[in-house]
Structure formats: C-alpha cells, structure tokens
Amino acid sequence: MSSLISDPTGRKRMNKTLDTILKIAYSYAYRMLLTPLRLLPIQKRRVLFVSFRGKQYSCNPRAISEALLKKAKGSLEIAWAFHEAEKFRFLEKDGVKVLSDSSFEFLKYALTSRVIVTNTYYKPHLPRRKGQFFIRTWHGGGAYKRVGKAQNLPFWERMFVKMQQEGANVYLSSSRAFTDMTIREAFGYTGEILECGMPRNDRLIKGEYQEAKKQVFEYLNLSKNTRLALYAPTYRDNMDAYGQYPDFARMEKALKTRFGGEWKIAYRGHHVYYKNNVQAECLNATDYMDMQDLLLSADVLITDYSSSIWDMSLMMKPVFLFCPDLNAYRAERDFFTDIHSWPFPLSENDEELEKSILSFDEEKMKKAYENHHKTLGSFESGNASDIVADRINSECR
Template sequence: MTPTQAAARPSAAAPRFSIIVPAFRVEAYLRDCLDSVLGQSFEDFELIAVNDASPDACGEIMDEYAAADPRVVAVQLAENVGLGRARNAGMARANGTYLLFLDSDDTMLPGALAAIDQRLAETADPELLVFDYSRTHWDGRISPNAKAKVLADSPSGAVGLADNPALLDLLQVAWNKAYRHDFVKRWGFEYPHGYYEDTPWTYPVLIAAESIAVLPRVCVHYRQRRQGSILHSTSRKHFDVFDQYELVFAFLDAHPEFDRWRGPLFDRMITHFRVIENSPGRLPAEAREEFRAKFLRYEETYRPAGHVSPPAVRLSASRRAVAKLPAPLRGAARRAYRTARRVKAAPRKLRKPLRSAVLAGYYRAQRMLPVQNDTAVFAAYWNTDYACNPAAVHQKLLELAPKVKTTWVLKPGSRNTPPPGTRVVHPGSFGFWRAMARGKYFVNNVNFPTRVVKRPGQIHVQTHHGTPLKRMGVDLVEFPVAQGDLDMKTLMKRVDRWDYSVSSNSFTTAVWDRAYPAEYESLDYGYPRNDVLVRAGEEDRRAAREKLGLDADSTVVLYAPTHRDYQGVPRPLLDLEQLAARLGEGFTVLSRAHYFHLDGPADSGPKGGRGVIDVSRHPSVEELFLAADCLLTDYSSLMFDYALLDRPVVIYANDWEVYRATRGTYFDIHVESPGHVVETESDLLDVFLSGRWSDDDSAKLRTEFRRRFCEFDDGFAAERVVRRVFLNQENEPPVTLPTERPGPRTHG
C-alpha cells in the first residue's frame, strides 16, 4: 500500500480536509472526479487517490495528477481489496482534521468545500457534518435527493442523533458527510469488506457522534451509472447484507448505552432486506428461497422484545399473504399484483405504434423457431455498404470458420458487395426479419433497428467505425445541435443488446464505457478494418496507385473531411480546386466526401474539378489510404486509421471553435494532433509549398499520436474477434502492445 508519490506539502500544518477517492475500473470518469476536487475555491486539503489494483488506467491517471499537484497522493494497492478496504487504506494515509469520501465516478460541485468549511466553523467543528447531494443520470437528467426535506428540517445547530433521528432515513453512503478525524480514530471506525459496506459504517457513526451538523446544500453529484453498480448486478454477493447488519447489531451489543436505537435499526434492516428481495435482477433465481429463509431468521433474531414496527415497515395484508406463498407462486402473485395496479392506472385509450401487421406477425412467428447456431448476420453504416470492421470480420470468418452461413443486410446500390456465397437481404424485408429472428451472431458498426428483439443465445458484436474525437452516445446530451432527434432511451435499448464492443486503444475503451453505459465486454483487439494497413508494404502502395491511375512521381493528397452537425445544408469549407491549382502539377488531390453527403445536393461536399479527382464512391477507403502520401482532414476519425501507415497528416481546423461548441470533443486537436494544424487556406497552402507537411516536427507529432491511439492495432484484430466470438478462443493471437503503454491525457 505504498503510495507512488507522497507529495510534499506547502506547510507542515495538517490540512483542513483529507478527501479519499478509491477507484476501480472507472478510467472514463476518474478525471472528472479529481478535477472537481482540485478545482475547488477552498484549497486547504489533501486528495488521497487509492487505486484498488484497477486493470485499466486508473493508477496511471492518479500518478499523473500526483506529479502535477502536491495536494494529490496516489496510493497504489498491490491487489484488489474492495471499496471498503480501499477507503481504509486512504484513511491510513490521511492527515486532515476532517475526512471526506468521494466515489471515483462522482463529482464535487464548485464551492462545496468552502461551504462545508464555513458550516463547520459556524457549528464549532462538530464530529459530523451531513450535506446534500443530487443524482446525475446517464441521459443528462439531474434529480434531487428524495430525502432532502430531512436536511431542510434539521435543527440549526450541532446536535446528537436523539435530537435529529430522521438522519437514519437518509441513504446509507459515506460521501455525504464530513467526519472529524479524531472522532473516527477514537471510535476505531473502519469499513468492512463486501457489498453494502456503508451500512455498518453509517449507522454506528451517526449513533456515536455527539454533535452532528447539517448543510442543506448540494455538494456532490452522485452518478447513476447504467453499468457497474451492485444494484444492477445479479449475484450471491447480495447475501453480504446479512453480515453487514450483524456488524451493526454487534456495535449495539458492545455499547448498551445506545440500546434505544435497536428498534429503528431493526426497521431499517427489514426495509433493506425487502428492497433487495423485491428488486428484479439482484438475486439469482435459485437463491431467492434461501434469501427469504435467511431474511425470516434475521427478523426473528434481531426483533427487540415488544417492538412494533411502524405501518410503513409492516407488510399489508395482501403482501403478507403473498410472502407466505411458496417461491414459484409468490413470483406469479407479485406479477399479477403489479399488473393489476398498472391496469388500474392505465389510461382508457392506448396507442399502438403503426407497423406492418404482416411483417410483425411473420417476425413473431420466426422467433418461435430455434436460433440457428451456424448463422451470422452482418451490416455496416446503416445498411449502406459492405465495408469497415464488419466486412473485415466477415472475410476472416469465411477463412477461419467457413461452415458458418453468413447474411449481409444491404440497401440496393451499395459501393461494395459481399463475396460470392453470402446471402444478401434488404432492410425490412421478409428475409431481413427472418435473419433477425433466427441468426446466432450479429455484427454491426452502428445498431440494428430498435424493433429487433434479442433472443436468448443470440450474440451481438458492436465494432464501431472509428476512434472518437467527437462526442458520442450519451455524452451528446450537452450538445443538442449534435444530438438532434437522437432519443437516448432508444439508443440505450439498442446498446443493451451488445455482448461485445470492439476497441482500438485504451482511450477509446474508456470513451465507449461512458458514452454507451451497458454491461458488454470490451474487446481491446484493434480495429479489424486496419489489419490491411498494418500489414501493407510498398507493393500495396504501388498497386493502389496503379488502380487509381495515379502518376508514380506525383505527391498524392487525400482530402477527407467529416460531417458538420451545425450545417443545415452541408457546404464545403475549403476551395479544393483553388488549392490544387496553387499546389501545381507535382501534386494530385483526391477528394472523398463524407458518406452522409453522397446522396445530398450537388454542392454539399467536395467534388472533382481541375486538379482534383473525386473518389467519394471509390469502394475502398483503405486503398485510398495506401495510395496517398498525405491525409488532409479536419476532425474525421480517418486520421486515427491513416496514422498506422506512418505517413504525414495535416489538419485543416478553420471552424474548430464552432465545431467543438456544437458537437463537443474529447480532446483538443491542437494539443494532440497527428501533424500540423492550420486554420486558414493561406496557411494550408504554405504548409505544403514549404515542405512542412512532411518535416521532422510532423514526424514527431505522428509518432506520439500513433503511440497514443494505435495501441492495439497490430494486424490481427479481425482474427482475434473471430476466434473470441465465433470460436470461443480467448485473445488469440495475443495483442502485441507497444513498448510503452500510452500515457493518460486530459480530455473532455
């Protein structure tokens, strides 16, 4: 538990606060958490970040922050010990007058520490201060604490629990309080191991404190994640709640002066057990009867003599009758009870979505037939092309598992067609819905329609279609222009179908985790579409140029801009024909419009002209990469793929501020760029005519960019996906990582 860096403090005086942040698998959120603390106006604190042997970049992020700010101490645990013990490790290093805990995916609001300090001073430094919080949801909503009135109605000064017993009704969490350090030491409070570890900490702390003040101000945003929470996990670990309440009552046994709290804590225990038992998905089906039996034993063991629970805790007659039924009947009865309540509350007129009754009936009938285990369904770019990662996986599947029958979903008129022997179906057709109903494997770089029902045994692989510079998924809620008519709840229904998510680097893995919060497995294998680029040689370059009819001695510049959400009607942001004319005969410019613009107005994107060759409908962007000597782009994800060739990249960022304000980005292209960044056409021309486009500075930028964003791409991504998903072989062949792991960077 030795810290990587025990930073020296500006003075020998103990800090006012020790803020303890344990972390495990929260790389996507940790920076936001740490920044929310370090950005506080009140600065007299130490931040103790505890890496609970997290397999992602949490430890590196902590080391980075510790090196940059003397208030940060990074504690690196040798093995994973769980949240409670990680907090204990942080407390062992704490020097502050007060202890605060902050979960690593939550954030502290601006001014929170100053408000906490002021309230502590006003109440003569009590042993405990309880403050308010709000919940932040994945779709951007912020909901207040349901028990906020308890804080608002609390006494104005610092009092014991007997004068403010409603504090027991608050959520059992560690991070809504400031604890005087000497109080915690005097009582020897520590966190236990296991689920619900806050329970035997929170109740004894509240009971033992002789002075408790309240701050009815929101100081923490409590992130409600869609994945990773124990509240959404099915596990026998939920049985830990029994052990935790044993610790609560053991505390009371050791301190008979607090005997008056047995009844209220008994009621809290029963309510807690009932919540766990009735929460769908927490308990494994085969363990529910065992949990109920243990529940009843604890109820009998810990009920104080003569204690009568309040009506809110006692079961109603109907619920008591249900509770006495055998387990199979109890579940059916509960469902019937809930259905009856819904019917009673439902409006008289219900709307049904308009859809084809024939196709819907056909799809339902097909879903009654067995899943065909030797079938795989592929699609890419909203069914417009045979391309990208799905096509690369498909080609490798035909090689490694030729007995698998494959189907591609394609609209008419695509640039590419699948190999012979591949079945092609049109979206929405009878063949399409039959494939959706009977297929075993589904591979896409976007999403299949929302109406698709994922059946037991079906496997969905999301390959994505690029490393994200721009904001994606639920991260778009702050950017309404880019979000457009994208409904986040609908998106999440689709994301919940994913079993696997393919990633090309650690940065992307962390972005997908927060942009698409769900319970899928990340395949950190590289992007299959890039295998051809990693393995390409000079002969591939010559063949690509010959196929395009390009002069062997010409300097070929591929111009490939991205889409602008803020443009109602897409308009070119660069006079490509003028640029080609100024560059002269030694250059050839290839123009490739974004696929969104292929069927748009005639002037909606870059086209061919004098000195310019329009390659927008060329079937292979990888061939264009191989033919080009330089990629000229703006914010397109193509830059991450092209960097694998170790050829120059120039970024034309003439609308960066508008783009970043309307779309949002995960990092600043001026700070992390694969090459020179320019903002005017004159500067762009100068970069090429001066030769800076391929100078040593460009090479250095490109090398660092490759180290950061081409981490997993070693030429075997497609094979790894096929072996893992279709052949059930783990990480074969192993990913060949760079000599140095990419260092964490600030983004977002």
C-alpha cells in the same frame, strides 16, 4: 411555444424531437409485429454482417468477414445485408449470402443468426433475442470528436441512441482512451470489450497497399506515378449549410512544392451525408466502396475531425487538419481530447493550411505520432481480424 415555432432554430429542434419520438414509437410497434418470428430457432452456425446500416461492404465488418471466410472454410453460413443488394452479388462467388435489408428474408436472418456484427447503431426496430451474440465494432479509433451521450443530446435523442445500442455483447476498442471515453463514458456500456484494435486497420499496419492502390487508381483513372491527396471532411449536423471547402488549387500547388511530383486531390464525402457534392477541382471518391482502400492509396490526408486521422497515423503518413468552423463545431459537439493536443497540423484558413504543408517535417511527424499512440494507449497490432474471427468461431460452436 409560439416564440419557439416562429424561431427557425427552435422550429428545427422541435421537428427533430417529433421525428425522434415517431422513430421510437415505430420501433416498439414493429418489434411487436415481429413477435411470431421469435419462434424460429436460432441457427448456431449463421453469422450476419451489416456495415454502415447496409450502405457498404467495408470497414471492420468486411475485415472480420474476410478473415472468417478463410478460417471457417465453409463451416459457417456468412450473410451480408445491403440497401442495394444487387451491387454486391459479387460476394456470392465466395459463398456469402447476400440479402436485401428490405426483404422478409433479411428479417428471418436478423432474428435467427447466432452472431450479428455491425459497425454503427443497429436497426432499433429489430428485437434482440436471447441466444444471439452481438458484436459492435464501431467505425472509428482514437479519441477525437464526441459521440453518443457525450454530445449532450436532448432526452428523446438520448433514448433513441440507447435503443440502437442495446443488446451488445462485446465492443471492440482501438485504444485505452477509446475504451474509457467512447465505450464506457459516451455509450454507457459496462460489458465485455475486446481490446484488440480495429480489424479494418490490420491491412494498414501490415502495409498491404498494392491491390488497394491498383483498384483505387483504376477507379479514379490515375496514372501509377500520380501522387494522391485525399480530402475527407467528417459529418456535421447541418451539412447543407457547410460550404467552407479549402482552396484546392492552392493546396495542390503547396503539395507539389513541398513533396514534388504530380498531384491529384480526391474528395470523399461522409457515409451519413451521402451526396456527391464534389468540387470541380477534385476527383470524386465518395462512392468508392471502402475508405481503408483510399487511405492505403493516398499519400496525404486532409480532413478535420474525422477518426480517419487515427487510421492514417498508423501508416506514418502526413495528415493536415482544415477546420474553418472550429469554434462552431466545438460549441455544437466538442471533443474528447483537446484538438490542439492532436499530432496533426491544424489550420483554420487556406493561408494556414498552405504554411502547414510547406513546413511539413517528416521526422517530427513520426515522433509526434508515436507519442500520440502511447498517450492514447493504442491496442492496434495488425491481428484484430483474426482475433475477432476466432471469437466468432467459438461462439458458433
């Protein structure tokens, strides 16, 4: 024990274990305190949405909510919960109930809504009631970095993940590989799956980019003729220690040489690690509301292990992987599928990234993307939002 405490890595691991145990104990105790609220009747026409634990109005919940608003035409009560509810009051003009997720009113809605839609782990301290219907959309497609039980987590962390996943009535899937590897294997889920694609990708497949691009370019203060490269690295367990950013000046020069035009690079931080540690050479897109708007507006995506590569490939746009910590990431987390089988040029340093950009072949990319979608068994059709909205309507009758 003394050697574990004196070792920084062991100390960090022990602290994380203790933190997880406390979270589990708190969750069970809080559920007990909420027992009286279980007496409140479930409202059959009430639907509650939460995106990225209340941080955003985005992703699959946003796409489903907007489709539901059009279809329900006022027949359903639609509510959203946020950390900073005041930022999202604009939704009220469309008849959406906006809640602070730290309020007592939110607790009432969480325990009385007939349908609850989330895109990540749900709040483990809130009980799941009989008569409620939970839709888990998740927030990524394809089959790339490992998640859930597939990460080989310690016992207490696996238990906490299980607590957050429990109660789901249906999951959404983007592909056969996602169904088998992520939902069945990693999440250990054995229930119903709607294999309809990701609702957030409907706009990408249909090419509905005009309004999104207008809003993004206004946000970033870009002229309409500017070409945009989006740099969006994924989450790491030790983000504070990650400082291996690409040489942005070199990247921009390569983009100009290969594709022509004037380029700007925007940095998008991951939703879990919400720090605006944007590099001086980049525009800051971390606080922009919806990642899909950024993908619709970008001409090129540079990332690493993020599932945004799946979304971008649906639009047949160039994706370049910059993975200077590939060996460490593989050892720590690993992948569902071999990263070298992905149809995106892989670079581990700036020189390789420059060469990948300069040698980019559009026709080769399109064929590789099409084969990739077939190999993973894509379910994307552009109609997922309507399919899920119809299912919610049927559950609320």
